[in-house]
Amino acid sequence: DAGITQSPRHKVTETGTPVTLRCHQTENHRYMYWYRQDPGHGLRLIHYSYGVKDTDKGEVSDGYSVSRSKTEDFLLTLESATSSQTSVYFCAISGGPRGTTAQYFGPGTRLLVL
């Protein structure tokens, strides 16, 4: 199994509170992704990173920011959590963006914003 961990695994927070989710990999993969999964929408890309300090927006990036200061860590921050950000968040890693490479996912973080 690919070495990907996410923390915390579960979190309950209140509206307006900042929240940071962490993704940690031991595979030295260059690409890292944050997705959210909601009923009826499948997985949607929030942000991704193609190297240290190199990040870009995905389909549903509003309200989220990311940082990557080390190859192994990719942080997702909700600056001021809203109830619409209640979701399951998955981190993924890949050796590259091309069709020849697979993506490997973490176990997910369940976030509930009250």
Add this chain to the structure above:
Amino acid sequence: DAKTTQPNSMESNEEEPVHLPCNHSTISGTDYIHWYRQLPSQGPEYVIHGLTSNVNNRMASLAIAEDRKSSTLILHRATLRDAAVYYCILRDVGGSQGNLIFGKGTKLSVKP
């Protein structure tokens, strides 16, 4: 991105083979065919991918039609642990962003 079409659900008996179909009639010559699955309450899991030739690994086999407009994921002996949602996804060989675009997938149920 080219679109894929999969049945919403399928049923199988334990220890029997399962053939999960995927149609991708608008596939381009540079699209790889990827399969992922998601077990209940877990993250998606990579299964297999291929371009033109059939592919085998420890989890499954991928059979690709000669015209590449369809493919079939084959689980040789289904187990209860194979009950999951299976996603067929196309990825361009020259992709720059590289994110996966998930459809609704096929929910596979395995009966003992």
